[in-house]
Amino acid sequence: MSELERDVVGIGNAIVDIIARCNDEFLAVRELSKGHMELIDWAAAESLYDAMGPAIEISGGSAANTCAGVASLGGTAGFIGRVAEDQFGSVFSHDIRSIGVTFETPPADDGAPTARSLILVTEDGERTMSTFLGASVELGEPELDAAMIAGAAVTYLEGYLFDPPKAQAAFHEAARMAAEAEREVALSLSDAFCVERHRAAFRSLIQGGVELLFANEEEIIALYEVSSFEEAVSAVRGECRIAALTRSALGSIVVTPDGIVEIPVQPVDEVVDTTGAGDLYAAGFLYGHAKGLDAAICGKLGSLAAAEIIGHLGARPEASLSDLARTKGLIS
Amino acid sequence: MSELERDVVGIGNAIVDIIARCNDEFLAVRELSKGHMELIDWAAAESLYDAMGPAIEISGGSAANTCAGVASLGGTAGFIGRVAEDQFGSVFSHDIRSIGVTFETPPADDGAPTARSLILVTEDGERTMSTFLGASVELGEPELDAAMIAGAAVTYLEGYLFDPPKAQAAFHEAARMAAEAEREVALSLSDAFCVERHRAAFRSLIQGGVELLFANEEEIIALYEVSSFEEAVSAVRGECRIAALTRSALGSIVVTPDGIVEIPVQPVDEVVDTTGAGDLYAAGFLYGHAKGLDAAICGKLGSLAAAEIIGHLGARPEASLSDLARTKGLIS
Numbered sequence: 001m002s003e004l005e006r007d008v009v010g011i012g013n014a015i016v017d018i019i020a021r022c023n024d025e026f027l028a029v030r031e032l033s034k035g036h037m038e039l040i041d042w043a044a045a046e047s048l049y050d051a052m053g054p055a056i057e058i059s060g061g062s063a064a065n066t067c068a069g070v071a072s073l074g075g076t077a078g079f080i081g082r083v084a085e086d087q088f089g090s091v092f093s094h095d096i097r098s099i100g101v102t103f104e105t106p107p108a109d110d111g112a113p114t115a116r117s118l119i120l121v122t123e124d125g126e127r128t129m130s131t132f133l134g135a136s137v138e139l140g141e142p143e144l145d146a147a148m149i150a151g152a153a154v155t156y157l158e159g160y161l162f163d164p165p166k167a168q169a170a171f172h173e174a175a176r177m178a179a180e181a182e183r184e185v186a187l188s189l190s191d192a193f194c195v196e197r198h199r200a201a202f203r204s205l206i207q208g209g210v211e212l213l214f215a216n217e218e219e220i221i222a223l224y225e226v227s228s229f230e231e232a233v234s235a236v237r238g239e240c241r242i243a244a245l246t247r248s249a250l251g252s253i254v255v256t257p258d259g260i261v262e263i264p265v266q267p268v269d270e271v272v273d274t275t276g277a278g279d280l281y282a283a284g285f286l287y288g289h290a291k292g293l294d295a296a297i298c299g300k301l302g303s304l305a306a307a308e309i310i311g312h313l314g315a316r317p318e319a320s321l322s323d324l325a326r327t328k329g330l331i332s
Numbered sequence: 333m334s335e336l337e338r339d340v341v342g343i344g345n346a347i348v349d350i351i352a353r354c355n356d357e358f359l360a361v362r363e364l365s366k367g368h369m370e371l372i373d374w375a376a377a378e379s380l381y382d383a384m385g386p387a388i389e390i391s392g393g394s395a396a397n398t399c400a401g402v403a404s405l406g407g408t409a410g411f412i413g414r415v416a417e418d419q420f421g422s423v424f425s426h427d428i429r430s431i432g433v434t435f436e437t438p439p440a441d442d443g444a445p446t447a448r449s450l451i452l453v454t455e456d457g458e459r460t461m462s463t464f465l466g467a468s469v470e471l472g473e474p475e476l477d478a479a480m481i482a483g484a485a486v487t488y489l490e491g492y493l494f495d496p497p498k499a500q501a502a503f504h505e506a507a508r509m510a511a512e513a514e515r516e517v518a519l520s521l522s523d524a525f526c527v528e529r530h531r532a533a534f535r536s537l538i539q540g541g542v543e544l545l546f547a548n549e550e551e552i553i554a555l556y557e558v559s560s561f562e563e564a565v566s567a568v569r570g571e572c573r574i575a576a577l578t579r580s581a582l583g584s585i586v587v588t589p590d591g592i593v594e595i596p597v598q599p600v601d602e603v604v605d606t607t608g609a610g611d612l613y614a615a616g617f618l619y620g621h622a623k624g625l626d627a628a629i630c631g632k633l634g635s636l637a638a639a640e641i642i643g644h645l646g647a648r649p650e651a652s653l654s655d656l657a658r659t660k661g662l663i664s
Contacts, residue, residue, distance in 0.1 A: 020430075054400070054427040054648055057389035068386070072448070087419040087445070095386040098352075111375070316386055318353070 004179055007075040007290035008104070011144075012063025013117040013136040013173055014081030014105070014200030015086040019127075019313055020055040022120045027128055032120065035101045037191045039163055040118075045132040048118050057088075058314035059095035060117055061136075062190055063158035064086035065276045065315045069283025069305050071100040073319040074331075075290060078102040078148045084135035088114035095316065105143050108135045125271030125310065133164060141173050149174055150181035153290040154212065155235065156282070159190030159203075159219075162198040173203060179209055184245035186212035188282055191258040196222055206239050211268040212289065213243040214282045220245055233260070244285050244299065246278060252302065254285075263299030266307035276315020280305040284321070291331075301330055334513055337483035338434070339407040339622035343476075343506055345397025345468040346413030346437070348420040351459075352387040354452045359460055366454065368375045369461040371495055373395065377464040381452050390646035391427035392449055393468075394522055395490035397608045401615025401637050404653040406663075407622060410434040410480045416467035417544030420446035427595040427648065436660045437475050440467045457603030457642065465496060472498035473505050481506055481514035485622040486544065488614070491535075491551075494530040503537060508561040511541055518544035520614055521551040528554055538571050544621065545575045546614045552577055556562075565592070570652030575636055576617050576631065578610060584634065586617075586627040595631030598639035608647020612637040616653070623663075635660055 027034055030048065042050065059068075067077040079096055083089035085107040092114060096103045115136035121126045139161065149155050157179040161167040175185045177225045187202075187210045189195050195202060202223060206213060213236065217229050220243070224235040229247070233255060236243045243255040251265040283291050284301030293301075312318055333651040359366055362380070372380065390621045399409040400631045411428055417419035417439040424446060428435045447468035452460045462589075471493065481487050493499040519534075521527050527534060534555060539546060545568065549561050552575070556567040561579070567588060568575045575587040583597040616633030625633075637653050644650055657663045 049426060052393065052426075052430060054431045055423075057423060058644060059386065091387075091389060094381060094384075098384060099386045108432060 002150045004153060006078050007152065008067060008070050008154050008156050008286050010063035010156045010158065011080045011082065012161055013061050013115055014064060014083045014092050015061035015117050015131065015136065016092055017058050017060035017117050017119050017315060018055045019058065019119045019121060019275065019316050020052040022053065022122060024122055026330050027120060027122065028211060032128050032130065034122065035126050036193050037131055037160065040130045040132055040134060045116065045118060045130070046128055052118060052120070056313060057091065058316060059092050060276070060315050062160055062188065062279050063156055064096055065279035066091060066156060066283045066286065068096060068099045068316050069100045069321060070287050072317045073287040073292045073301070073305070073325060074322040075168065075287040078152060080105050080143055080145055082135050082139045082143060084112060085109050085116045086113050087306045088116060089135070092207040094309040102148070104145065108138065110138070112137070116304070119275055121275070121306065121313070123180050124220060127273060127275040135140050137164040138166065139164060139170060141170045144170055144177065146173055146177050147170070149177045150183065152183060154184045154186050154286055156286060157188070159188050159202070162194060162201055168201055175205065175209055181213055183184045184211040185209055186214065186286065187214040188278065192218040192222045195219050199223060211241045213240045214278065215243070215245045238270035242295070244302065246281055252281065252299055254299050256295050261295045261299060263296065263303055266303040267288050268307045268310050271310055273313045276309050277306045279315060280309045280317070297330055301325060304328060304330065334482045336485060338401050338410050340482065340486050340488050340618050341410040341412065341480050341484035342395035342399040342488045342490065343412045343493065343503070345447055345465060345492055346396060346415045346424050347391050347393035347452050347463065347468065349390050349449050349647060350381065350387045351390060351391035351451045351453060351567070351605070351607065352384040353535050354385065354454060355465055356454055357534055359452060359454065364452065364460050364462065367458050367491065368525050369463055371381040372462045372464055377448065377450060377462070380462055380645065384450060384452070388645060390648060391424045392647050394492055394520065394611045395488055396428055396458065396610035398488060398615045398618065399433045399646050400428060401429045401612045401653060402619050405619040405633070405657060406654040407619040407639065412437050412475055412477055412480070412483060414467050414475060414493070415439050415472045416444060416446045417441050418445050420448060421467070427485070431532050433556065434480070436477065440470065442470070444469070451607055453605045455606070457606050459605060465574045469496040469545060470498060471496060471502060473502045476502055476506055476630060478509050480511045482515065484515060486516045486518050488518045488618060489520070491520050491526050491534070494526060500529055500533055507537065507541055516543040517541055518618065521547040521555060524550040524554040527551050531555060537558065539541065543573045545572045546610065548578045548610060566570045574627070576634065578613055584613065584631055586631050588627050593627045593631060595628065595635055597637040600642050603642050605645045606642055608641050609638045611647060612641045612649070629662055633657060636660060636662065639645070
């Protein structure tokens with residue numbers, strides 16, 4: 001077993017978020033499914049951007065947000081993902097490195113620009129994402145950093161990466177590398193529509209060695225094609241060691257070999273923008289898990305991190321999560 | 333006199349703001365003067381960016397922020413400024429157009445990238461700016477849209493544009509165009525260091541026909557090289573018809589031919605980021621002025637617009653300023 005160098009290595013789409021507010025009518029007219037992620041091509045991205053209101057740009061990407069959260073909690077993280085050599089690529093690279101995450105995937109020079117997600121935030125704080133994958137779409141086995149994976153306690157895979165054609169194969173290879181180094185593999189299901197598109201592939205990967213699964217209620221129900229959350233919980237028990245299942249305002253539950261732990265939701269003053277809530281829940285949980293904390297504390301760290309980013313625009317923490325966690329007595 | 337098409341046309345640097353938080357020590361180590369703007373070259377911009385924490389990108393530029401504010405209040409505005417044909421240029425162009433401001437200056441293809449301002453926000457909400465002017469630096473007379481200037485009630489000039497070599501000449505030409513069309517010229521002094529660099533040129537432009545001057549306490553004192561705010565007020569009275577002078581937490585005063593009007597500050601829950609406070613004060617004032625409202629209402633509209641953007645990161649309004657102004661009974 002190689003030396004343990006990091007708590008987490010995340011593999012995912014390297015994306016800059018372009019966030020604007022809109023009303024429900026704007027979504028309805030464009031047939032955008034509220035709360036979900038849709039893949040769009042360049043022409044659709046340009047057309048939607050033209051129609052959107054004034055925006056702000058913030059580094060995003062699901063697993064990248066999780067890695068940023070782990071670093072903000074004081075953990076050590078690396079990220080593998082593909083940007084282009086352009087201004088958005090520089091922004092993404094700067095932001096993830098400046099929070100302390102190791103990011104060494106070479107930028108691509110094949111012409112496709114850095115991925116961007118056009119995120120529309122409605123008054124209820126819900127986010128609806130239309131993503132142009134750009135340079136991210138070609139992530140594959142050559143980008144996998146075997147040493148980084150072997151040196152991380154957990155290799156964390158972003159479900160959205162099941163969409164790009166080559167990335168699924170890379171996921172299986174990354175899981176093999178982690179297993180060979182006797183490390184754990186974690187997976188986030190990312191989006192219910194994404195689960196619908198790739199159900200069999202997700203099931204196969206989970207059965208092949210995912211120790212830790214992250215999903216929300218809708219995603220886990222979609223994965224097992226059942227009609228209730230309770231049935232989904234039963235189904236997941238046999239398939240992976242730990243499942244952390246989030247239920248928005250109902251908090252989360254953690255399915256472990258020793259039983260089920262219920263985690264209350266962390267209250268927030270105002271839900272401004274839910275972009276990244278699941279990513280940051282995973283960050284808190286993974287940090288605690290890598291530090292050997294028990295499931296209840298891991299879940300509470302997840303809720304705390306999610307609550308911080310829900311209170312402002314964007315999916316990266318503005319406050320120090322380690323300071324917040326210390327204030328709450330969750331870490332010392 | 334040509335037909336009145338717009339309330340305001342702003343001429344200024346077309347900039348994307350890159351905003352990160354830092355502590356006072358970070359500023360001290362880099363000898364950055366808190367609350368001020370410094371011009372930097374590309375190498376210095378790269379070095380400072382490397383050292384900065386995670387950032388967000390938001391369209392900025394002083395006069396551009398003012399135009400966005402006028403549009404958010406329900407007014408009509410145009411903007412003249414120079415971006416490059418790059419991703420930041422697209423971001424700037426999208427954001428200003430999507431809020432309803434006419435922006436038709438052709439993007440430059442001469443290689444210099446779109447201007448960016450690296451803005452460091454300390455815990456007290458104060459912002460310190462290091463600006464790389466990029467494509468903005470070559471703005472000159474060819475970019476002036478004579479028809480747009482002739483059709484706007486007020487041509488608003490950003491003091492920061494006194495720094496780029498060709499822009500000063502363009503300012504005199506823009507003022508001449510406005511005068512020829514029997515329109516008003518407004519000027520913002522922008523920054524006390526900028527006033528120190530270009531005092532004589534500012535004085536000459538003001539005496540040559542600026543009807544409406546915007547400055548904060550430090551800037552107006554620097555302009556007249558006096559030792560008190562009262563002396564500065566006396567000095568400005570003879571030079572331009574109306575001067576709107578902001579004093580941070582002390583509110584603002586408006587010097588008019590009929591006397592001096594004191595405007596109380598609009599309370600804010602929390603000062604998050606003062607970037608753009610002066611720009612948005614000018615937006616509120618200019619909107620009221622173009623609509624023929626009296627000085628007290630113009631000042632209150634300025635305070636209202638400034639208060640909105642102080643409450644969040646970035647210098648463009650997140651809420652509808654016209655809704656806010658209506659709620660306060662300032663406009664109907």
